[in-house]
Amino acid sequence: MNALMNTYNRVDLAFERGEGAYLITAEGRRYLDFTSGIAVTALGHCHPHLVKTLQEQGAKLWHTSNLFRVPGQEKLAQRLTDASFADAVFFGNSGAEALECGFKLIRKYHDDFGDPNRYKVIAFEGSFHGRTLSTLAAAGNEKYLKGYAPNVDGFDHCAFNNLNEVRAKVGPETAAILIEPVQGEGGMRAADIEFLQGLRKVCDEFGLLLMFDEVQSGVGRTGKFFAHEWAGVKPDIVATAKGIGGGFPMGVCLATNKVAAAFGPGSHGTTFGGNPLAMAVGNAVLDIILADGFLDSVNKVGAHLDARIDELLRRFPGAFDGKRGKGLMRGLKCASGLVNTEMVDALRGAGLLTVGAGENVIRLLPPLIVTNAEIDSAIDMLATVAAQAKAA
Numbered sequence: 001m002n003a004l005m006n007t008y009n010r011v012d013l014a015f016e017r018g019e020g021a022y023l024i025t026a027e028g029r030r031y032l033d034f035t036s037g038i039a040v041t042a043l044g045h046c047h048p049h050l051v052k053t054l055q056e057q058g059a060k061l062w063h064t065s066n067l068f069r070v071p072g073q074e075k076l077a078q079r080l081t082d083a084s085f086a087d088a089v090f091f092g093n094s095g096a097e098a099l100e101c102g103f104k105l106i107r108k109y110h111d112d113f114g115d116p117n118r119y120k121v122i123a124f125e126g127s128f129h130g131r132t133l134s135t136l137a138a139a140g141n142e143k144y145l146k147g148y149a150p151n152v153d154g155f156d157h158c159a160f161n162n163l164n165e166v167r168a169k170v171g172p173e174t175a176a177i178l179i180e181p182v183q184g185e186g187g188m189r190a191a192d193i194e195f196l197q198g199l200r201k202v203c204d205e206f207g208l209l210l211m212f213d214e215v216q217s218g219v220g221r222t223g224k225f226f227a228h229e230w231a232g233v234k235p236d237i238v239a240t241a242k243g244i245g246g247g248f249p250m251g252v253c254l255a256t257n258k259v260a261a262a263f264g265p266g267s268h269g270t271t272f273g274g275n276p277l278a279m280a281v282g283n284a285v286l287d288i289i290l291a292d293g294f295l296d297s298v299n300k301v302g303a304h305l306d307a308r309i310d311e312l313l314r315r316f317p318g319a320f321d322g323k324r325g326k327g328l329m330r331g332l333k334c335a336s337g338l339v340n341t342e343m344v345d346a347l348r349g350a351g352l353l354t355v356g357a358g359e360n361v362i363r364l365l366p367p368l369i370v371t372n373a374e375i376d377s378a379i380d381m382l383a384t385v386a387a388q389a390k391a392a
Contacts, residue, residue, distance in 0.1 A: 032352050091250065101251075103154075121211075127141075127178075129213055176209040178213060184363070189359075222326040236256055306330075341356050
């Protein structure tokens with residue numbers, strides 16, 4: 001026993017250090033890391049540019065609070081808006097905080113500029129938005145809501161990729177639509193491009209705001225800076241986190257000026273969010289992600305992963321039913337009779353770290369700096385485990 005609250009079924013495995021796409025135990029065993037801390041370590045472990053930046057900033061200044069200007073915030077905010085749809089940015093510490101900021105913006109916007117009776121958000125079955133009471137309610141997953149009644153009011157739910165159901169759900173109290181362009185926890189399901197475009201049209205027709213949860217899919221994970229860019233859709237609000245800090249806790253809520261105008265001094269705040277240490281790391285992450293050719297390289301290696309997955313599916317139809325996701329946010333659906341968590345355990349024994357997801361899916365989330373050779377190594381381990389699972 002230890003003093004930690006019993007909130008995780010942790011694997012009895014600990015790591016001493018990391019190098020690129022690998023995690024290494026104190027005994028020296030190397031594991032190919034296709035979890036990336038659940039899509040967090042976008043540039044791998046101990047990227048030299050991030051390490052150097054963290055050390056230099058750590059020796060100068062960690063925290064001042066938002067009572068004063070933080071130049072690193074201003075720089076990072078400008079770079080994020082230059083690279084995206086957004087005009088304004090709020091920095092927090094996590095994905096859940098970024099979502100909460102978006103929820104408050106939605107209500108404040110309609111209270112100030114629209115209909116103050118509008119407060120409800122249409123969200124989607126199979127989604128995951130965080131562990132706060134409101135983000136749990138937004139997802140509507142009974143497994144995670146159990147024990148926390150009454151549920152936070154203000155969220156309606158529709159089937160994923162069903163535009164007719166969305167239109168039927170819009171009512172006089174509807175304020176916005178919230179969606180993950182690629183569902184992570186829910187099974188690595190990518191929204192149809194036509195569906196995302198249809199949501200924008202519905203929002204425009206009924207005066208709703210469109211909010212994307214890109215906590216997992218953002219910052220290059222799918223081969224574009226944000227996953228919604230594949231659909232050519234302009235949102236009103238985006239929440240992102242995970243990859244933007246490269247492993248350092250950071251959450252970001254981005255919005256258009258039209259929506260951000262609802263916030264004024266005192267409307268929202270944070271003690272730790274946007275501190276100089278976090279901003280230095282975030283800017284270092286963007287130095288790499290926004291460099292010429294980087295996202296092109298992500299798309300090339302993503303195409304290699306896609307081709308190797310297709311090969312795996314042809315070889316082992318008895319182990320896998322199909323693939324999910326996009327870019328370097330991929331899922332393998334396990335065949336009937338096989339359990340994804342058991343496959344994850346077997347893969348870990350072979351030296352490959354993966355993570356499960358809904359609908360019996362194995363998530364593959366390599367760092368964006370992964371090489372073709374490392375992908376080939378991961379596929380070899382998947383093939384070994386698939387062959388053993390099929391034989392059993």
